[in-house]
Amino acid sequence: MSKPAELSPEFPSLVQQATEARLKGYAPYSNFLVGAALLTIDGRTFTGCNVENASYGLSICAERAAICQAVAHGHREFRAIVVAASPLASPCGACRQFIVEFGRDISVIACDPEDVTQVKHWTSEQLLPARFSFE
DSSP: OOOHHHHOTTHHHHHHHHHHHHTTOBOTTTOOOEEEEEEETTSOEEEEEOBOOSSGGGOBOHHHHHHHHHHHTTOOOEEEEEEEESSOOOOOHHHHHHHHTTOTTOEEEEEOTTOTTOEEEEEHHHHOTTOOOOO
């Protein structure tokens, strides 16, 4: 795994944006707030937070919320996504499939904003090497 400084010059800003998005999350059932910041190929950033629902299947993760925001604004090529949660958490299976749908080499960074020593980095392909595909 790469060190954060090796990831990209945008890394500190993405962590900040994911951390701010995390604080906007709605998690009355799990109390587990998650934020995400997605970097497009042209340098735009979109954020998302988790939104829970009493009918758990209707909940949405921060990663998918950020991707939906970007797609709604016409973006479909992504360089990186930062996921901020405490304790540190990697994307769930549904989010892994959602991310890899848009590319196999997207940098996926998980960080704990309450413990800056906790950072992990993968490519979307590493997180989901046997993705579902119609190919």
